[in-house]
Amino acid sequence: MKYYIKTFGCQMNFNDSERIRGILQSIGYEPAQSWEEADLILLNTCTIREKPDQKVYSHLGEYKKLKEKNPRALIGVCGCLAQRMGQELVQKAPVVDLMFSSYNMHQLPELIQQAQAGYKAIAILEEPPQDEDQLWEYPTVRDNQFCAYVTVMKGCDKNCTYCVVPKTRGRQRSRALQSVLKEVKELVADGVREIHLLGQNVTAWGQDIGLPFEELLYRVAEVPGVERVRFTTGHPRDLTESIAKAMGEIPQVCPHIHLPVQAGSNRILTLMDRGYTREEYLEKIDMLRYYVKGISFSTDVIVGFPTETEEDFEDTLEVLRRVRFEQVFSFKYSPRPDTPAYSMQGQVPDEVKTSRMAKLLELQKGILAEIALSYQNTEQEVLVESSEGGKLVGRTRGNRWASFPGEEHLLGKLVKVRVVKSRPFNMECELLQVLG
Numbered sequence: 001m002k003y004y005i006k007t008f009g010c011q012m013n014f015n016d017s018e019r020i021r022g023i024l025q026s027i028g029y030e031p032a033q034s035w036e037e038a039d040l041i042l043l044n045t046c047t048i049r050e051k052p053d054q055k056v057y058s059h060l061g062e063y064k065k066l067k068e069k070n071p072r073a074l075i076g077v078c079g080c081l082a083q084r085m086g087q088e089l090v091q092k093a094p095v096v097d098l099m100f101s102s103y104n105m106h107q108l109p110e111l112i113q114q115a116q117a118g119y120k121a122i123a124i125l126e127e128p129p130q131d132e133d134q135l136w137e138y139p140t141v142r143d144n145q146f147c148a149y150v151t152v153m154k155g156c157d158k159n160c161t162y163c164v165v166p167k168t169r170g171r172q173r174s175r176a177l178q179s180v181l182k183e184v185k186e187l188v189a190d191g192v193r194e195i196h197l198l199g200q201n202v203t204a205w206g207q208d209i210g211l212p213f214e215e216l217l218y219r220v221a222e223v224p225g226v227e228r229v230r231f232t233t234g235h236p237r238d239l240t241e242s243i244a245k246a247m248g249e250i251p252q253v254c255p256h257i258h259l260p261v262q263a264g265s266n267r268i269l270t271l272m273d274r275g276y277t278r279e280e281y282l283e284k285i286d287m288l289r290y291y292v293k294g295i296s297f298s299t300d301v302i303v304g305f306p307t308e309t310e311e312d313f314e315d316t317l318e319v320l321r322r323v324r325f326e327q328v329f330s331f332k333y334s335p336r337p338d339t340p341a342y343s344m345q346g347q348v349p350d351e352v353k354t355s356r357m358a359k360l361l362e363l364q365k366g367i368l369a370e371i372a373l374s375y376q377n378t379e380q381e382v383l384v385e386s387s388e389g390g391k392l393v394g395r396t397r398g399n400r401w402a403s404f405p406g407e408e409h410l411l412g413k414l415v416k417v418r419v420v421k422s423r424p425f426n427m428e429c430e431l432l433q434v435l436g
């Protein structure tokens, strides 16, 4: 039996899909090359904005054809849209045979049996089940041999007024330290050298089990064979001085952090219920720059949140000029059902969002060009992840992509390179030394 998984959304969803592949392969399924040859198609969905919702329906429309050719084929939907819509989604798309969410991926084998027996296997739970941790007993099937995502917490206890995550992934649940370390050791034994810790709000890990996040950084870095540690997504409110200190002290922790600011206006940050001011956010950036040598930053920004004025938007641009992010994931505000901001007065017209987005991208383009120049002729450490078109490709500790001519035997190696041609999103380099 063959499976095909289509994944939308964030790194958490991609790591969930890697786990689902592990579950399916543990019950004898093999990966299909394309959806046309699958016996089971799974859509792992996102509902953070309107667009991903729409994409799900168009894919389901496409996959319907599979059933004409292979009536025994099963079509399933999981992830955040499944959790948010539940039965309503099946009514809208009756082609769906099975549905579950990030709460109960470990129940997939039973759901497949039910669907194969001709039942609609719909298991959308109000809240995470007691046995949710069973999930960690399944391996992940990854595309990247040397870098691995490790989910360390699920859900979120914050209530940002534009965000559906607390509704679709539930309240914050930290994964036990020993369970994380067990997976990290297995991954290292499997050839992984870089561990990327994941959570919707990863810096809150441990708050519900009485441990500080930095403890996790120290313990993961201590595992023999772990060369690099990254983590996503931090929240400014949980980014403590002791975490910044640990990032500076632990050699394996890469000097890069993704720290969503979302907006620069204090009035808008309050309406978003982000729980920090622009000044407090910039203090965190300064604190990180103090403790972590050469740290680089990326962020998320929402343009056109309800009631956002030109002055508010100018405050956002001012933060970009001040911090000089190496990557900005910017989005036009998308009203989401079941979120407080959905019914807020003062929704910003789409053409205004579009013109502000253009201004933001123009500003960021200039900043990125200047940053790229600053890397010209520098030496960088790169973990070689893959080879493409006769070139080896990998990321620096600062999370910048680098490529250079080299032999395949360097795959998985740490090397030192010199930057020959630096561009905003890629650096052409020459190999200087193999580090190990």
Ligand code: SF4
Binding pocket: 156, 157, 158, 159, 160, 163, 164, 165, 166, 200, 201, 235
């Ligand atoms: S911190 Fe806010 S934006 Fe992030 S997942 Fe939680 S509620 Fe959503």
